[in-house]
Amino acid sequence: MALEEHSKEQPAAGSFFMLPSFVLSLIEQVLNQALKLDPSLLDKLKTVEHQRLLVEVRDWQQKIAITYANQQLHLYTAFEHADADCMISANIDTLLALKNPAMLTQLIRQDKLDLQGDLNIAQHYSSAFSSVEIDWPEQLAKHIGDAPAQQLYLHLQSLKQQGKKAKSQLDNTFISVFQDELAITIHPLELEQFKQQNRALKGHVAAIEQRINALIKAL
C-alpha cells in the first residue's frame, strides 16, 4: 500500500542554496560507502528492495525518501506528493535511538514516534544499520598491505581501549566530585556540641563575672 503525503513547497532560501539536497547527497555517499565496506548489509536490505521509506525529521522540518535499489541506497528530499510504503516521523534524538531495533515499538507506545504503513520496512532498515560490521583490517589491507594494516588496526584498538579507560576514570572522578557528600561544613551534631560548650562557657564567664563584681564590692 502506498501512502500519499502532501507537504508544502520549500522556502525560497532553501531552494537557492539547495542545502538539504547537498547534505542528503553527502549522507547518501557515506551510507553507500558503508554498503561497500560491509557486504552483509546488501543481503539484509534485499527484502526491502524498491520499498520506499519516508522519514520525517520533525525538528529539522525535513522529509527524506529512502529507497534501496540496485545495491545502492537512494536518498532524496520528499517535499510534495511523496508516496511511501512506510513513513516514520520523529525528532532526530528518537530516530537515533532506533539504532536499537527493539526500541521501535517502545517509542511508538511513548508517542515519540509516528509510524504509518508497513512496520517491517522500518524494522529492516533499523536492524540492518544497527548491525554494521566493517572489517577494517581487510579494508586497510587493500591500501597498505596485510601486515601494516593489522599492526595499525591493533594500535588503533589499543588506543581506543586506553581512551575508553581514561574516559571511564574521568567519568568516575566527576561522579565522585559531584555526587559524593564532601565535608565542606561541620556535622549538625558537632554544631550542637559546640553550642552546648559555648553555653557552658558563657555560664562560667557569667559566674566569674559575678564573683569578680562581688570581690570589687567587698573591697
Next chain:
Amino acid sequence: MNENPEKTTHFGYKTVAETEKASMVADVFHSVATKYDVMNDLMSFGIHRLWKRQTIASSGIRKGHHVLDLAGGTGDLTAKFSQLVGDTGQVVLGDINSSMLKVGREKLHNLGLVGNIDYVQMNAEALPFPDNSFDLITIAFGLRNVTDQNKALRSMYRILKPGGRLLILEFSKPEQELLSKAYDFYSFNILPTMGKLVANDSESYQYLAESIRMHPDQETLKAMMVEAGFEQATYQNLTGGIVALHRGFKY
C-alpha cells in the same frame, strides 16, 4: 502554393529558418558531446547535480515505471531512473543528437547499467511512441533547443499515461535583479571563455548563453504546458530562478 516559405525561429540571438535550427543545434552538440559532462560540472560548479537530484525527488518514480528521459544527453537522469525502476521497469534515453546518445550509452554501459535502458534517436516534436506509453517524461536542459516547443509539449502529452507526469528542468529567469546581472556577466563573459579553454569551442557556449535568454520565462512555460493539456502545472525555482523545475500531470 507553399505556406510560410520564410517561417523563422531563433537560434540564440540569431534568427534562422525553422528548418535549419535542428541541424544547427545538432552541430553544437556534436561539438560539445565529449566534453559535455566536464563542462557541466565546471560551468555550474557542480550544482547541476543538485538540480537533477531535485528532479528525481519530484518524479515520484517507482519500480516498474516506464520513463522517457528526453534530450537525455549523457544519461545522468537515466542512470538513476534505471536503478529505481528495476528490472520490471523501462527507461528510454532519447536524444535528437547521435553523438550525445553515443557518449551516454558508453557512460551507462561503463556504469554497468544495462538491461532496462533503450537508446532512441528522436525528435521531441514527433515522439515515436504510441499514445499513453510512459509514467514519467523528463526533459532536462533540452526544451530550449527544440524548434517548436508547443508541438513538443503536445507530443509529450500524447505519449504520457493518464496519471503520468512531465518534468521540465530548464534554465529560466532569475528572481532577483542583482542575481540576474551577475548571471548575465558570468554567462556572456566567463562562460564562452571557459568553453574556449576547456572544449576549444566558445561559439557553442555563446549559443548556450543566448538560448537561455531566449527561452520562455517560468510563467510563460507554465502557460504553454497548460495549453498543451497538462493539469496541475506548477514550477519550482532553483538557485534563485537560474533554473526552474516545471511539473505537469496528465489525467
